Amino acid sequence: MKTKVFIMEEDKIDLEGVAYAANIIKQGGVVAFPTETVYGLGANALDPLAVKKIFEAKGRPQDNPLIVHVSDKNINNLVDNISSIANDLMEKFFPGPLTIILNKKDIIPDETSAGLKTIGIRMPSNEIARKLIEFSGVPIAAPSANISGRPSPTDVNRCLEDLNDRVECIIGGNNSNVGVESTIVDCTVEPPCVLRPGGITLEQLKQVYNDIYIDPSIMAKPSDDLKPKAPGMKYRHYAPKAPVKIIKGDLKKTIEKINEIVQNYIDNNKTVGIIATEETRQFYKNGYVVSLGSRNDMNKIAHNLFETLRSFDDKNVDVILSEAFDENGIGLAIMNRLNKSAGFHIINV
Ligand code: AMP
Ligand code: MG
Numbered sequence: 001m002k003t004k005v006f007i008m009e010e011d012k013i014d015l016e017g018v019a020y021a022a023n024i025i026k027q028g029g030v031v032a033f034p035t036e037t038v039y040g041l042g043a044n045a046l047d048p049l050a051v052k053k054i055f056e057a058k059g060r061p062q063d064n065p066l067i068v069h070v071s072d073k074n075i076n077n078l079v080d081n082i083s084s085i086a087n088d089l090m091e092k093f094f095p096g097p098l099t100i101i102l103n104k105k106d107i108i109p110d111e112t113s114a115g116l117k118t119i120g121i122r123m124p125s126n127e128i129a130r131k132l133i134e135f136s137g138v139p140i141a142a143p144s145a146n147i148s149g150r151p152s153p154t155d156v157n158r159c160l161e162d163l164n165d166r167v168e169c170i171i172g173g174n175n176s177n178v179g180v181e182s183t184i185v186d187c188t189v190e191p192p193c194v195l196r197p198g199g200i201t202l203e204q205l206k207q208v209y210n211d212i213y214i215d216p217s218i219m220a221k222p223s224d225d226l227k228p229k230a231p232g233m234k235y236r237h238y239a240p241k242a243p244v245k246i247i248k249g250d251l252k253k254t255i256e257k258i259n260e261i262v263q264n265y266i267d268n269n270k271t272v273g274i275i276a277t278e279e280t281r282q283f284y285k286n287g288y289v290v291s292l293g294s295r296n297d298m299n300k301i302a303h304n305l306f307e308t309l310r311s312f313d314d315k316n317v318d319v320i321l322s323e324a325f326d327e328n329g330i331g332l333a334i335m336n337r338l339n340k341s342a343g344f345h346i347i348n349v
Pocket of ligand 2: 143144152
């Protein structure tokens with residue numbers, strides 16, 4: 001199929017383009033669009049056949065549920081039993097990079113929730129995304145707009161790379177400024193539980209409700225005795241073509257270890273990508289070095305992470321070595337994505 005592409009900016013929305021895309025959603029088609037977290041691949045959340053097309057275009061496993069995107073905080077038609085904590089979280093963080101899990105009403109088909117009785121709801125802050133939902137007149141189910149397993153796209157060219165000719169329409173906007181996906185909080189349990197760290201930090205959530213906690217399986221390698229709570233948590237994710245290894249510990253020792261491993265690969269005629277920071281890049285003399293930004297600006301590091309992982313595919317490196325980051329604030333989401341992209345291959349120094 002030929003993909004129709006519209007390029008616009010958040011503060012200069014091409015309303016005709018959005019209307020064209022909304023019409024595709026109304027007719028049961030699939031559209032990729034920008035959000036502040038990563039690009040989304042959307043279809044009418046209430047139409048099982050439309051939703052099936054998302055799974056097909058991405059090659060997504062059928063048991064991995066979708067997040068439903070809304071343009072309005074009034075979600076009484078979609079979910080039941082909204083707790084007061086859920087209301088407080090929506091009041092504080094909608095629109096924005098937060099998804100809350102609630103009990104779904106029957107209007108949401110099992111295809112969207114992958115058979116679960118619960119559903120994730122998010123109201124994006126990106127104006128193009130919200131306009132698309134508004135014009136469509138229906139909630140939009142949307143996972144990230146990448147082929148399943150790959151790093152999520154934060155820029156329209158990466159979307160095109162994965163989805164050109166696989167979807168009816170792609171809207172390009174400004175690059176996703178958060179750069180990692182939404183934080184997912186399960187509000188069907190008491191106290192609420194974070195199933196995926198993301199754009200809203202645990203520290204921010206705790207300001208609304210102090211007892212919110214992190215599901216222990218988030219930072220651990222999935223194993224038989226630690227069953228993931230959400231189906232999506234068990235899949236290999238965010239993976240560039242080359243294997244990723246994380247070197248973790250004291251920064252000086254990290255640099256030494258990375259240089260030692262790089263030399264080993266070079267001796268074996270292999271090319272190496274290095275994920276560094278502004279503070280450390282000068283210490284790597286060999287390998288293809290990319291800085292994520294300064295360690296003093298962790299939001300920038302989150303913003304650059306997926307694009308950097310994908311840039312190593314363009315360079316065809318044989319292996320990617322990454323420094324590690326502190327796991328507080330947005331650092332928790334950064335390390336969660338890095339750990340998964342590395343399949344938890346961590347070298348402690
Ligand atoms: P993606 O949209 O590709 O970033 O993935 C969405 C994530 O949200 C997946 O990891 C899902 O497992 C998770 N998710 C969506 N709906 C639910 C739900 N009802 N319960 C638990 N996790 C969910
Ligand atoms: Mg995804």
